[in-house]
Amino acid sequence: MKFKLFLMVFVLVVTQSLFGLETKIKGEFWNRYTLKMEGMDVKNSYFSLERGYFTLEPKFNDNLKGRFTLNFFSAVNKDFKDGAGLKLKYAYLDFVKLLPQLNTNLSFGLIKHYFGTIYDWNYTTIEKALEDREKIASSTDYGISLNGILPKGYGEYQLSILNGEGYKKSLTDVNIFPEYCVNVRLIPFPGITIGGSYLYENKAIHPDSTAKIRSAYAGVGRIKFGILDFWAEYLQGTYIDSVSSGYMFMPVFSIGNISKIDMEIVLRYDFWNPDKEAENDAFKKLTAGFNWNILRDESFKPVVFLQVNGERTFYDDTTKKATDVVTVQLRWIISNTIK
Amino acid sequence: MRFLKFLMFSLMVLSSISLYGKETKIVMTGSTTVLPIAQRIAEVYMSMYPDVVISVRGGGSGVGITALLEGRTDIATSSRKIKDEEIKTGREKGIFIKEIEIAKDGIVIIVNKNNPVSNITIDELKKIYTGEITNWNKLGGPNQPIVVISRDLSSGTFEVFKEIVLKNAKMSENCLMLASNNAVSSTVSTTPWAIGYVGLGYITEDVKPLTLNNVIPSEKTVRDGTYKLSRSLYFYLNGEPKGEIKKFIEFTLSETGQKLVKESGFIPLK
Numbered sequence: 001m002k003f004k005l006f007l008m009v010f011v012l013v014v015t016q017s018l019f020g021l022e023t024k025i026k027g028e029f030w031n032r033y034t035l036k037m038e039g040m041d042v043k044n045s046y047f048s049l050e051r052g053y054f055t056l057e058p059k060f061n062d063n064l065k066g067r068f069t070l071n072f073f074s075a076v077n078k079d080f081k082d083g084a085g086l087k088l089k090y091a092y093l094d095f096v097k098l099l100p101q102l103n104t105n106l107s108f109g110l111i112k113h114y115f116g117t118i119y120d121w122n123y124t125t126i127e128k129a130l131e132d133r134e135k136i137a138s139s140t141d142y143g144i145s146l147n148g149i150l151p152k153g154y155g156e157y158q159l160s161i162l163n164g165e166g167y168k169k170s171l172t173d174v175n176i177f178p179e180y181c182v183n184v185r186l187i188p189f190p191g192i193t194i195g196g197s198y199l200y201e202n203k204a205i206h207p208d209s210t211a212k213i214r215s216a217y218a219g220v221g222r223i224k225f226g227i228l229d230f231w232a233e234y235l236q237g238t239y240i241d242s243v244s245s246g247y248m249f250m251p252v253f254s255i256g257n258i259s260k261i262d263m264e265i266v267l268r269y270d271f272w273n274p275d276k277e278a279e280n281d282a283f284k285k286l287t288a289g290f291n292w293n294i295l296r297d298e299s300f301k302p303v304v305f306l307q308v309n310g311e312r313t314f315y316d317d318t319t320k321k322a323t324d325v326v327t328v329q330l331r332w333i334i335s336n337t338i339k
Numbered sequence: 340m341r342f343l344k345f346l347m348f349s350l351m352v353l354s355s356i357s358l359y360g361k362e363t364k365i366v367m368t369g370s371t372t373v374l375p376i377a378q379r380i381a382e383v384y385m386s387m388y389p390d391v392v393i394s395v396r397g398g399g400s401g402v403g404i405t406a407l408l409e410g411r412t413d414i415a416t417s418s419r420k421i422k423d424e425e426i427k428t429g430r431e432k433g434i435f436i437k438e439i440e441i442a443k444d445g446i447v448i449i450v451n452k453n454n455p456v457s458n459i460t461i462d463e464l465k466k467i468y469t470g471e472i473t474n475w476n477k478l479g480g481p482n483q484p485i486v487v488i489s490r491d492l493s494s495g496t497f498e499v500f501k502e503i504v505l506k507n508a509k510m511s512e513n514c515l516m517l518a519s520n521n522a523v524s525s526t527v528s529t530t531p532w533a534i535g536y537v538g539l540g541y542i543t544e545d546v547k548p549l550t551l552n553n554v555i556p557s558e559k560t561v562r563d564g565t566y567k568l569s570r571s572l573y574f575y576l577n578g579e580p581k582g583e584i585k586k587f588i589e590f591t592l593s594e595t596g597q598k599l600v601k602e603s604g605f606i607p608l609k
Binding site: 022060061062063103149150151152153154155156187189190191193222224225226229254256257296298299300301337 | 398401402405406409410411412423424425426427428429430431432433434435436492501507508509
């Protein structure tokens with residue numbers, strides 16, 4: 001029933017969006033095979049549609065744009081009995097060029113969460129961004145955000161006020177205190193990006209309740225030089241007295257521009273300590289793989305590509321065996337603009 | 340460790356293979372307005388240097404700039420200035436955007452040859468393209484509906500027209516959006532009550548150019564700024580030009596290159 005209701009809303013939005021000046025319709029699908037192993041024991045082996053995004057981007061005029069995205073996916077739990085799940089991913093209006101000299105936009109609705117690497121994480125590895133995987137920050141949330149680009153492309157900044165629950169658990173933990181989030185990225189020289197984000201929220205239900213402070217910060221660095229694109233992130237999250245922290249390094253070698261093979265070779269190393277007070281709960285992940293761009297569109301953006309990743313997790317707890325996950329994913333994108 | 344060694348070795352081999360023969364190939368992608376200039380200069384350059392292969396592609400200014408940001412073209416051709424957001428994306432990817440102005444151009448309002456109207460104002464144009472004026476009799480012409488033709492959204496010509504004429508107002512939904520200057524010119528020539536706009540280099544005998552605010556679109560009026568619908572045309576590169584690309588840019592800006600700009604129907608820099 002929920003599914004049908006969402007479909008009706010979707011069709012309604014499609015129809016409505018056609019009244020805009022132009023509407024971009026986009027679909028992105030992730031067909032995945034996953035093999036999970038613990039030592040030599042196979043724990044899981046399955047095919048799935050991990051994500052199926054349908055996006056509408058109506059442009060009412062140069063100063064007003066919108067984005068609406070639904071995520072359809074293969075469901076593996078009892079909440080979705082029809083074999084497919086559905087989530088609302090984006091639903092916002094962008095008031096563009098609010099302060100034209102400062103390249104400032106205002107986004108309102110279910111918007112991007114401008115924190116760490118999560119808002120521009122392009123899934124170069126099949127695995128999620130560190131803050132997403134460790135549930136420090138969700139990729140989207142309900143709220144309002146002032147976004148700007150520094151003159152001559154020297155960087156960007158965002159100031160956001162959000163619910164703080166994220167899009168997956170929206171309205172489950174609403175209180176009177178919003179989340180405040182600030183993000184800055186600077187590009188002092190072409191190819192060198194540094195940035196940082198900070199978020200703060202009191203999750204107490206009532207002003208008189210004991211404060212339950214949730215906060216997090218992230219430091220981000222990126223070096224792009226020749227075929228190397230190197231990403232690094234340090235992340236720390238605090239909820240009341242519990243502190244978790246970790247970091248990620250990800251070198252990506254784009255060999256497409258120097259060879260006939262349009263491919264990226266990806267390596268990634270993650271370290272995560274879920275609770276600094278606890279012992280033996282930290283783990284490390286090592287990922288290696290490649291992204292093969294099978295087809296690009298007329299703007300040379302990849303529209304069909306194959307991702308293959310092998311990931312091994314090592315635990316500090318010596319009683320736990322290392323686990324391996326092999327994922328093979330075919331991502332394909334369709335888009336068209338109705339004028 | 341063995342894997343890393345193998346990876347580095349593979350990358351070195353692939354680099355060596357790809358470097359062989361690469362110096363003599365130049366790829367240009369982007370604006371359909373700049374296309375005739377790029378094609379003409381490339382043809383002459385290749386005849387002078389037979390070992391150089393220049394591939395020239397259209398698609399629109401936006402496509403050219405995206406191709407440059409994706410590392411898929413050596414030169415992006417554009418009939419609009421690059422945006423701050425595009426520069427930011429470039430800087431993130433280690434691309435230092437170098438802008439080179441190569442010519443000037445006027446956007447000319449054209450109508451069918453049999454249309455008696457010969458002048459239009461920017462305000463009237465805005466009203467036509469936003470759907471406020473729909474009949475030629477409001478402009479001193481016959482009682483005939485106006486067929487409004489525009490360039491498509493990926494076009495730099497459209498971006499400049501939108502900025503100067505529409506001033507970012509919403510364009511009428513009845514506008515026919517076409518993918519090239521040639522398509523606009525050809526449709527206007529065969530549609531009695533049509534109006535469209537094209538780059539100066541696309542004026543043919545089959546269409547009638549209008550004066551804008553009583554100013555004739557010409558090299559002189561574009562250069563001295565009295566013709567308001569004018570713009571610069573650009574090459575965008577990743578960093579300072581080097582090697583064959585530097586030679587090609589120098590040739591484009593040379594007296595011979597600028598003569599070819601003029602032959603293509605556009606306005607040379609000097």
